[in-house]
Structures are given as C-alpha cells and as structure tokens.
Amino acid sequence: MFPINTWYVAARSEEIPSDRPLGRRICNHPMALFRNSAGQVAAVEDFCPHRGAPLSLGKVEGDTLVCGYHGLAMGCDGKTVSMPCQRTRGFPAIRSFPIHEAHGFVWVWPGDAAKADVALVPQFEWLGNPLFGYGGGLYDIACDYRLMVDNLMDLTHETYVHSTSIGQKEIDEVPCQTRVDGDHVITERYMEGIEAPPFWKMALRMNGLPDDQPVDRWQICHFTPPSHIMIEVGVALQGHGGYQAPDEFKAASWVVDFITPETDTSIHYFWGMARKFKPQDAELTAQIREGQGKIFGEDQEMLERQQKNLLANPERKLLMLNIDTGGVQSRKVIDRVIAAENAVTA
C-alpha cells in the first residue's frame, strides 16, 4: 500500500547512461528507463509488445530503445516506432510513465499519467544549490517502505544500530518533540553540551573546527509524502547558539532519504548527505559518502529481519511510544494520501 499519484525518485541521473537502458521495478511496475537523443529520460514498461522480452536488455538508438531480442524500436511514449521489415502501426502500445529529471535525480510518477504535474516534484533547499556539497548512494532493502520511514523518524536507533559512528547515549536521554503541519511531520531533538560522536568529530575537523570541545547537537527530521525524509543534522561548538549558531562555529548537513517502494515489501533506498561546508571539496564528498554508506548499511539486516518477523506475526500489535510518534504521524499522512487517491478513483 503506497501512494501512486505522486513523484518518487526512480534513479540517480548517473545510473542512466546515454546508450543503455536501466531496468528498475518501481511500485510493482518493472520499467526500462532510457535517454532519448536529447538526453531526456523516458520510462516504459519493461515488456516488449512483440514477444514479451525485457526491454531493459536492449540498447538505445536515437530516440528509441531497441529490444535486444528482435530489434523492435520502442519510443519514449510506449509506442513502437519501427521494426525491421515490419509495419508497426497496429502494434499494441505499452505503458509509459511520466518522468522529470532535476539536479541529479530522475523522478517517476507511477500512477495516473494524466495527473502528473511537474510542479509537484518536491523542492529542497539543498537541491541544485551551490552552497551545498552532495554525495549519496542507493541500497535495495527487503522491507516495507514504512519500516524505513519509522526508522528515520525515530533516531534513537542510532544509539544501538550505529553505536560506533553517530550513535551516543544522549540521543536516548533527550526526549524528542513531534509536530504535524498539514502533510509535513517534524520530529526534533536538541542535545546540549555533549561530546561529539566520531562521525561529527570528523566533520568538525574537516570544517577547520576543534573536535575536543563540548558541542550542541541537533536532529530535525522532516517527513513529506509519499516517503521523503530530510533530516537537518549538525553540531555547533557550545555557546554559539546551537542550531542557530553562525556557520563558522558549526558543521551542518541535510541527511537525504528518498524511499521508493519496489514491491510491497522491498524498497530502493536513495540516501545521501548535503553538507553546508566546503561544498566544492570532492575528496571530502567521497570521504563522507563512504562513511555514510557504511553507517546506513548497518540498518539493512535489522530492517529485513524486522520485516520477516512482522510477516510471520501479522496479528501482533506494535507499540507506539513517544519516540515512535514521528513514524506514527507520518503513517497517518500516508494513509490520508492513499485514502484520497482511492476516493478520487471511486
């Protein structure tokens, strides 16, 4: 159960070269994504109307994706353009999906194409902003997308899952606050006068700041539907205003989480970090990306085993504690969005 009349991240731009398609399942739809001769991305069903071969095994020629089995040339709109020695006018069309590419991400609209509106593609402060340096990656995880929403809207798990990098006891000890503003859910936690954990010590050093002084640390998780979670994170040297401190006293970033359902129980998890310091430093980007990749990989086993436990015990009710409020409220927003979609359909 996920919203479908909405934009999801389908791929990072670099995953789709000019000559080859990318096969990816989004919201239970196997798709072949490819670029036309102008570089624009299209997405069509990964099913050749000739004999059912997967188009994602083909290659790009001009504005078409040529099937790797018998050479049917598929257009960006799901209509066959040509096939050697064949008249293709009567060929059945396959589905195509609205696509929008911006700032390194390829967005797809898996639902009713007539409703797709580029104005609805989410905007974020850091996207395409030269003040920010961005690095990220993709993990495929076998869990319901809402388990990842829960995970990211309750960062107490850092203390346990990421104990050697970003976790610290104080996260557990300082209560978080959750508020809801329409479809926007915010969970925030502010820790004052603490020792920075290893990841943030590294960030302080990279930013030219001492790593042996008490800091104020913040985590502000922003959920917006269908399943985008942007987290303001950072530390400031104590006594300079914490979250409000001037840039020269802090290391601050957006943790970026685009969660795209692959199936009902699996996701494409696009993670990254947009930092507001040394944005042009490619070496630093690579270093942070590697560190974040390791940390975010630590969640996978937990989420997949949790998913199995829940599937095996469908009758069990989970607890909803104050730390879970962010996830609970986000799921309420998701349920509302799905209900609205269904109401329109009915």
Added chain:
Amino acid sequence: MFPINTWYVAARSEEIPSDRPLGRRICNHPMALFRNSAGQVAAVEDFCPHRGAPLSLGKVEGDTLVCGYHGLAMGCDGKTVSMPCQRTRGFPAIRSFPIHEAHGFVWVWPGDAAKADVALVPQFEWLGNPLFGYGGGLYDIACDYRLMVDNLMDLTHETYVHSTSIGQKEIDEVPCQTRVDGDHVITERYMEGIEAPPFWKMALRMNGLPDDQPVDRWQICHFTPPSHIMIEVGVALQGHGGYQAPDEFKAASWVVDFITPETDTSIHYFWGMARKFKPQDAELTAQIREGQGKIFGEDQEMLERQQKNLLANPERKLLMLNIDTGGVQSRKVIDRVIAAENAVTA
C-alpha cells in the same frame, strides 16, 4: 504442456558412465539413468521403493542400480532384484522408461511405455555419418520449451542477441519464408553477396577458403515434433550456386537443437553443430564447440527473463509477425500432437 508419447534426448552418451547413474528430470519425471553390464542404458524413477531415497545417489553393480542408502538393488525394469538379507519379491515396482541409445545420444520415452517404438526415434542425415564432425553440449534454461522453439525458428534474433559472432544486419533485411509439410515446419532465408560475419569467416578459413570475399549465406530451420530443430547453415563464395554450391566452395553445417522439457518452465537444451568439412579434425571440433557454446549461452538471460515477464503477465497477447511464423506453425504442430495424445487417452 508437452507431448509425452514421443522420444526426447535424455542425455549425451558420455554423461552416463558405466559405474554411476545420472539423475535427470525429464517432463516432470525425476529419473535415474544407468548402464547395465552390457552397457545398455535404463531409466527408472529416481525413487527407491524402500524409503524414498533418490536412486541417482547410488552406484551401478552388475545389471542393477544399488541404492546408496540401504543397498536395495534396482533392476533396469523398475523391479527390485535383491537387497541384503531381504526377500524382495513383494516389493512394489517403480516406473521404468523406454530408452534408446544411438550415435551418442540417449533417447527416452516419458509417456506410455506400451506405445514406445524405436522406429520413431528420429533419424538425421548427420547422425552417425562419418562425413560429418559433431560437437555439442547441454544448457539448462529456466523457460518453457516453446520459447526456445520460437527462438530457433526465428533467427532474426541473431542480429541482436549474437551481434558479435553470427548476427548481421542482412538477416533482418532479407525476409524469411515458412512452409509446413505435415508435421515438418521449415523457415528459410537466403542472403546473397554479403560479408560473412566473424563465426563464418573463421569457418571459411578452417575450410581453406578466403574470408574476405562476398558470400551467399543460408539458414534453413527444420522443426519436427516434439521439439527437435535442425538448422542448415552455411556460406558459399559468391557466384558458385549458394546453398547448391559444390562442397569445395562453401562451409556448411547442421545446427543441432534437441529441446527436452525438464518441467513446465525449464528445459534441458542439447545444442551442437554437425559440420560437413574436416569431420575428423578433433581440434576444430573443440574450437567450434567452444565458439558455439559462448554464442548459445547468450540466449539464456533473454529467455529466462522473457519467461518471467510472461508468467507475470499471463493476460497479454504476443504479436505474431511474419518472422514469428516458424514458431507459430511449430506450436500448431505441437498443439495437434498433444490433442491427438489426449484424444487417444480419452
């Protein structure tokens, strides 16, 4: 859905040594194949009547297959011959399957044994013919056997799947013709005055012919039920009569395809090449076999992914273009054979 009162290739002779059985599933029947003391192959259910152990884990002793669990000695006819310290007369029999071995192939009749007729084992010009050199192999592929029939009765796929070896644009450009003669379906294509693709240049050189001259090339696919496809392929130096050219101006072969259903959606695919030049050259046989093995391996991913696509979309109708006529007509023959089997049974 496959014919069962018919002969399929169960194994290449070399796969069944004298001392050990071969376990193989044919048409959904797990079988243990083994040789008696005279070297004759027998096939029995892979199920020991004692405790259900797989007989294919046993070993051959005299004219029996001795179960590797508790020593029951199974005869070639599915009747227990002996077991240490036991009277075996009342033991239930297991099925045995008619077998015929000839010219390096072991044929099995998975249906009604009473109808098995060795006279129905197919004969081919090249089988056991010293004018031909033969090499081949076996691939297990997770697809319905009819997808492989389609594949082999429409060679336009060579242009795409095998573009670096036997494919060339001209295959797409020259229409093929299909005709049906009873249960025999023939699809043929003749290309004139073209450049030979890499595989055929190699064959010309091996045959002592120049590889830099225009050639005529032919492909004549012969389907006979249940799923044997023999393809006459070759090139002749232009101007010598093409397919009809004398042997000294051409390199010609039979592509051999015996497709044996393992289950409803998997096959044992026995492929090979019987060439009509330098038949005794073992090194050439090995070289061609290696090249063909690489080429024929290129189909596997496409066929398995096509199978998955079709299973996931059972309601979709596939196109039947002129290039598909060979496969379409072959499937009609298959349907007729199956219907005839069912009519007799009913």
Added chain:
Amino acid sequence: MFPINTWYVAARSEEIPSDRPLGRRICNHPMALFRNSAGQVAAVEDFCPHRGAPLSLGKVEGDTLVCGYHGLAMGCDGKTVSMPCQRTRGFPAIRSFPIHEAHGFVWVWPGDAAKADVALVPQFEWLGNPLFGYGGGLYDIACDYRLMVDNLMDLTHETYVHSTSIGQKEIDEVPCQTRVDGDHVITERYMEGIEAPPFWKMALRMNGLPDDQPVDRWQICHFTPPSHIMIEVGVALQGHGGYQAPDEFKAASWVVDFITPETDTSIHYFWGMARKFKPQDAELTAQIREGQGKIFGEDQEMLERQQKNLLANPERKLLMLNIDTGGVQSRKVIDRVIAAENAVTA
C-alpha cells in the same frame, strides 16, 4: 508433528557466550537465547514487543537482553525490564521458554511451561562423567526429524553412506534385533570375528591395541522420546567376550544424537561421541570429532533429497522391513507421545 511438552537440546553451552544472544528456531519458535549475569541461560521469543525487531541481534547487559534497534531491555521471563525514557510496565510480555543447562548442553521445553519439569531432562551414563571424553558438533539438515530417527535406528546405511570409514559388508549380513521396553526402543547387532573398518582401526591404535586382528563389533541403538538416540558402538579383540570384554581389550563409545526439530522439515542435529578410553586426551577428542564430523556430514545430501522425494510423492507408502523396525517402533512411540499430549489438551 513433534512432541512439544518435552526437553530438546537447544544449543551446546559454548554457543552462548556471556555478552551476545544466540538466535535459534526450535519447533517452529524463533528464540533468542542469552545468559543473565549469573551465567544462567534464558530463552525468549525472538521478537521485540516494541517494533518486532529480532532480539537476537541485540546484546546482553546485566540480566537483560537489550534490543539492538531501540534499546528495550528484555528480561529472562519475557517481560520488559526497562527502556530509555519509557515507562514499560504496560508493555506486552513475550513468551519465555523453560531452560535447563547441564554438562555442556542447553535444554529447552518448547511447550507448556507449566508442565516443564527438570527431573525429566534425560540423564545418560556418559554425561558429566569423567570416565568419558566427549566431542561433538551441530549440523542443520533440511529434513523431518523422523527421517533422522530412521537413519540412526537402522545402521545398515553405514555400509553404503559411510563405506570408507565405518561401513562394512558384515553390517548388512548380520541381522539386527529390535525390542521395545516402554518408550525405549533398542536395535542391536553383533558381528563376530570381522576385520575392523578404518575408523575403528584408528580407535584401536589410539587405545594402544593392535589393528590387524579379528574383532567383535557391536552397535546397540537406544531411542528415547522425543528424539534422542544413543548408540553403543565398539570393537573388542576377538576372544575376549565381545561387548562384555574388559576395557583393556576394546575400544568403546557412545554415539550421541540429539535431534531437535527446527521446523516441520528441518532439524538441528547435535551429534557427538562419548568415548570410554583416554577421556582426558584433548588431541584425541579433536581427532575423533573431525573424523565423526566428516562421516556424519555424508548423511546430509541423502536425507535432504529423500525429504524432497517424499514431499513430492506424498501418496507413496514406504516399506517397513526388519531393518526398519527400529525406526518404525520409534515412530510408534513418538505417535503415542503426541497423542497423549493432544488428549491432555483436548
């Protein structure tokens, strides 16, 4: 179908360290086993009542198992002890399972905890007895636990499955006798004046005895429910009384088999050997353990393939020969125990 109001071996003691839990599925129940601060083992459902995470990914702190996701501290009784910043009194409890640890084995009672009685934990002569040296291991095998009971209560399979180590033709040739004493099933075989097979030649040498003289050999299999099989095995130099021979003329051991159902079609198989010679010789223990591990690994493929055959052919009846009597009688005991459990429940 297995008894549940009974003790099974859940683990060898060494598998559960003091700081980490062990995740193991027993009789279809996923469990997390861990030690409290006094070293006592507890077993709780592998399901955190907070969000369903597997507790077996957590770590031990004091007398609790701390969930590796959000820090819930689970007590040995399945009740939550604490969680950072939470009042946990109202948290739902999870199941805990009675545990008893003795002489290197951790026993679990997967059924009704109210019926668990430590007095019912089986006692064996060799357990905790300094006259015996013990070594063993664990194999996970994908078969119904009763197939392993059959295997061990009919040692004629040694001749075939273990032909190079403990098998020999005489096992087949000498009939075995089975008797039933309440819930205790005994199958025994005595072979006189035979050549010792390789494993026993090694044991004779290790025991300071010649390995080139005729021996008397015995196998006495003892089944007790639910699925414990202890086998007296040994050889004595011929002419000294065989099984009754004084210790200085023989090499004798208990083969230890604790079979714990994991699911309906898989087991945790705890195997070992308790030998009555050189009990303190650690090097000998290691050597025997390695040899036994190789031999007992030979059964795995046979049992797993037999299981698949039986699942695919549920309608087939298996034979029950005299050699199968041990297994047949053991299954009757098992059926009786299960029926008694159900009668009490109903």
